[in-house]
Amino acid sequence: MRRISSLLSLAGIAALVAVSSAFVPPTKGAAAKGAPRVPATVPGPRIAALPSGDAVTEEAVNIDWRVLAGLDYSNGKATDTLKKLDGKLVRIPGFVVPLDDFQEEGAEFLLVPYYGACVHTPPPPPNQIVMVEMTGKKAIKLNLFDAVWMSGRLKINSVESPYGTVGYQLEGLKVEPYSAK
Numbered sequence: 001m002r003r004i005s006s007l008l009s010l011a012g013i014a015a016l017v018a019v020s021s022a023f024v025p026p027t028k029g030a031a032a033k034g035a036p037r038v039p040a041t042v043p044g045p046r047i048a049a050l051p052s053g054d055a056v057t058e059e060a061v062n063i064d065w066r067v068l069a070g071l072d073y074s075n076g077k078a079t080d081t082l083k084k085l086d087g088k089l090v091r092i093p094g095f096v097v098p099l100d101d102f103q104e105e106g107a108e109f110l111l112v113p114y115y116g117a118c119v120h121t122p123p124p125p126p127n128q129i130v131m132v133e134m135t136g137k138k139a140i141k142l143n144l145f146d147a148v149w150m151s152g153r154l155k156i157n158s159v160e161s162p163y164g165t166v167g168y169q170l171e172g173l174k175v176e177p178y179s180a181k
Contacts, residue, residue, distance in 0.1 A: 060091040060151050065113040065128060068092075071156060071167050073126040078156055091151045092130065092170070093178055098142045099162055107137040110161060111150050111170065126167035131159050134172040147178035 063085065070079030078086075097110040097117065111130040117123065132150060134140060151174040159166050 058089045060089045061085065062091045063154075064093065068130070068168065069127050071127040073158070073165070073167050076158070082156065085154055086156045088154060089151070089173075090154045090170075091149050092154075093147060093149055094130070095147055096142050096144065096150075096175075097163070098144075103142055105139045106142050107134040107139045108132065109142055110163065110166065111148075115145065115147075123164045126158060126165040129161070129163070129166045130154075130168040130170050131161055131166045132170045132172045140172075140175050149174075149176045149178055151175070 067079075067081060067085070070082040072078070092111060094111040094113055095115050095117065097112055098104075098106055099108055099110065100106075103109075109132055111132050112124055113128055114124075117128070123129065130150070132152065135152070150170065150172060152170040152172040155169040155171075156167070157169045159169060
């Protein structure tokens with residue numbers, strides 16, 4: 001059992017290293033040396049959304065965890081950029097955390113910026129956890145080890161989860177394997 005646990009840890013570390021550039025902000029030194037800044041929000045793919053029963057194609061905005069960190073969870077205040085995204089269709093990279101141990105499929109789960117978050121204590125701060133509820137309670141495969149792009153409608157709303165306070169809710173429309181695009 002110990003060998004399997006070590007292999008799982010190595011697999012998790014490898015996945016984290018592979019996608020860490022999408023989640024780690026540039027260092028101040030790199031920004032000062034003229035390194036290109038990665039935009040915090042960029043247009044993503046078009047996703048069919050059903051806001052009121054009508055089929056509408058809306059462009060999802062790719063956001064990263066630096067944007068979500070703009071929520072001061074101690075007083076509920078958000079940056080102007082974050083306020084503009086409230087209720088909008090977004091696409092966020094991250095890792096899925098099931099709400100129940102050993103859950104392989106589910107329509108409700110957490111999205112976090114790095115592998116293993118929430119599984120071990122302490123959990124990330126509330127502005128780094130998104131509670132996802134898939135539209136129509138459509139269950140998806142919940143794989144802890146694979147990074148994903150999660151698309152849906154973002155709400156700045158604090159809720160309690162089994163792992164602590166969560167700063168956001170997302171009405172999940174689409175999940176896809178993570179890629180740099």
